Amino acid sequence: MRILIVEDEPTLGQQLKSTLEQNGYAVDLSTDGEDGHFLGSTEEYDAVILDLGLPEIDGLTVLGMWRKEGRKFPVLVLTARDSWSDKVAGLDAGADDYLAKPFQTEELIARLRALIRRASGNTSSELTAGDVRLDTRSGRVTLKGEPVKLTAQEYKLLSYLMHHKGKVVSRTELIEHIYDQDFDRDSNTIEVFVTRIRKKLGAEVITTIRGLGYSLDDPADQPRA
Amino acid sequence: MRILIVEDEPTLGQQLKSTLEQNGYAVDLSTDGEDGHFLGSTEEYDAVILDLGLPEIDGLTVLGMWRKEGRKFPVLVLTARDSWSDKVAGLDAGADDYLAKPFQTEELIARLRALIRRASGNTSSELTAGDVRLDTRSGRVTLKGEPVKLTAQEYKLLSYLMHHKGKVVSRTELIEHIYDQDFDRDSNTIEVFVTRIRKKLGAEVITTIRGLGYSLDDPADQPRA
DNA sequence: CCTCGACGATCAGGATACGCATAAATGTCC
DNA sequence: GGACATTTATGCGTATCCTGATCGTCGAGG
Numbered sequence: 320m321r322i323l324i325v326e327d328e329p330t331l332g333q334q335l336k337s338t339l340e341q342n343g344y345a346v347d348l349s350t351d352g353e354d355g356h357f358l359g360s361t362e363e364y365d366a367v368i369l370d371l372g373l374p375e376i377d378g379l380t381v382l383g384m385w386r387k388e389g390r391k392f393p394v395l396v397l398t399a400r401d402s403w404s405d406k407v408a409g410l411d412a413g414a415d416d417y418l419a420k421p422f423q424t425e426e427l428i429a430r431l432r433a434l435i436r437r438a439s440g441n442t443s444s445e446l447t448a449g450d451v452r453l454d455t456r457s458g459r460v461t462l463k464g465e466p467v468k469l470t471a472q473e474y475k476l477l478s479y480l481m482h483h484k485g486k487v488v489s490r491t492e493l494i495e496h497i498y499d500q501d502f503d504r505d506s507n508t509i510e511v512f513v514t515r516i517r518k519k520l521g522a523e524v525i526t527t528i529r530g531l532g533y534s535l536d537d538p539a540d541q542p543r544a
Numbered sequence: 545m546r547i548l549i550v551e552d553e554p555t556l557g558q559q560l561k562s563t564l565e566q567n568g569y570a571v572d573l574s575t576d577g578e579d580g581h582f583l584g585s586t587e588e589y590d591a592v593i594l595d596l597g598l599p600e601i602d603g604l605t606v607l608g609m610w611r612k613e614g615r616k617f618p619v620l621v622l623t624a625r626d627s628w629s630d631k632v633a634g635l636d637a638g639a640d641d642y643l644a645k646p647f648q649t650e651e652l653i654a655r656l657r658a659l660i661r662r663a664s665g666n667t668s669s670e671l672t673a674g675d676v677r678l679d680t681r682s683g684r685v686t687l688k689g690e691p692v693k694l695t696a697q698e699y700k701l702l703s704y705l706m707h708h709k710g711k712v713v714s715r716t717e718l719i720e721h722i723y724d725q726d727f728d729r730d731s732n733t734i735e736v737f738v739t740r741i742r743k744k745l746g747a748e749v750i751t752t753i754r755g756l757g758y759s760l761d762d763p764a765d766q767p768r769a
Numbered sequence: 770c771c772t773c774g775a776c777g778a779t780c781a782g783g784a785t786a787c788g789c790a791t792a793a794a795t796g797t798c799c
Numbered sequence: 800g801g802a803c804a805t806t807t808a809t810g811c812g813t814a815t816c817c818t819g820a821t822c823g824t825c826g827a828g829g
Contacts, residue, residue: 470815752788
């Protein structure tokens with residue numbers, strides 16, 4: 320999953336970035352409103368963390384612009400103080416959740432996870448497809464109850480597919496969502512990891528749709544396939 | 545485990561701090577409400593000891609603010625006298641336990657231990673994983689019944705992992721919970737202690753999840769692995 | 770029905786970052 | 800001041816990731 324952080328204070332921003340990366344997210348960091356707005360408008364993110372107290376352009380303005388442009392990613396708003404008016408304004412402008420500074424990183428992670436989960440239409444933190452089960456809280460994957468060891472990239476790829484079960488996901492979409500900004504787009508890493516995952520979880524979990532991409536289907540959703 | 549003490553009387557506060565440290569806790573001490581509130585909001589604590597009779601901001605107010613902000617750590621409230629009304633108000637405001645001054649440090653420790661245990665979802669004061677058993681009351685660790693000598697830091701690290709059995713714990717999370725406020729975040733002490741613990745208890749007790757952190761698994765939870 | 774082209778799957782080698790282990794330096798407590 | 804615990808520093812080994820090449824397969828058109 321790929322996250323955008325818009326935070327003017329460099330120390331906090333950098334710290335957030337590395338914390339999130341340690342939790343398996345691909346993270347882009349922007350330190351001003353204009354650049355942040357541009358990134359959010361051009362790149363693909365699964366969630367955005369937005370500080371309201373930005374220099375130059377206000378965070379609320381940026382959020383408003385995104386929504387007007389039709390960007391739908393969930394936005395978690397950070398605000399300097401527990402100011403009630405900011406909260407109302409934020410939610411009005413289209414924020415999906417709200418966290419007052421200062422905050423604990425663990426809570427931020429928990430909320431972010433919940434936002435991404437809800438945005439993809441899932442209600443539980445446990446995603447299942449056939450015999451495969453993925454727990455987004457503990458970061459564990461099991462096959463028929465047996466724990467399976469996945470590497471970081473394998474996990475990211477599988478996680479994205481499971482969050483979009485049934486949808487056909489193109490290779491470029493996968494690259495955009497599991498790598499951050501600077502990454503060589505034409506490479507066959509995706510294929511390599513799909514192969515690896517199939518080896519560990521069984522070939523049938525990921526279906527190839529020639530010319531379009533991949534799709535992860537839950538047999539339970541299709542009585543006969 | 546990391547504790548925050550908010551106590552205006554310096555003598556008592558300092559004394560509590562060193563007692564708790566002797567019992568294997570990492571302790572931050574704050575002598576006024578405002579600073580205490582800030583610490584509780586920004587740092588990661590496994591429990592908080594809060595004196596109600598504070599100058600400037602009242603202890604109850606601080607507690608109320610924390611709960612409103614969504615802070616979930618267990619709070620043990622200290623009050624000057626055995627005043628019934630204070631107790632009711634404290635529990636109302638979200639306190640988890642209550643102790644009247646003067647008190648025996650033994651009792652404080654015992655209650656603290658119980659609070660932390662309950663907060664992590666454990667019911668017994670004895671935590672086990674495979675052949676390893678950790679008694680939070682005596683601070684003793686045994687391997688297949690044989691007592692094992694652990695140093696203070698080794699114990700803290702193991703204890704935190706055993707309180708969160710099965711969860712993937714990142715290195716920063718470990719640092720935040722076994723060291724107090726001022727500590728150099730980028731150092732490799734965690735790795736060193738993990739190595740030491742593995743040497744004493746066997747390499748299999750702590751699993752490494754590359755790029756994410758460590759995890760302590762109980763073989764009993766996974767029928768066959 | 771066969772052939773060819775395009776796309777995807779697979780494999781193996783090399784680069785790299787990550788975690789491990791050890792030793793040396795520093796700190797702390799009797 | 801000595802013993803022990805803790806932290807820092809450093810080299811090593813290896814899992815993981817990426818690259819590029821080759822092999823396999825699907826499907827359209829002849």
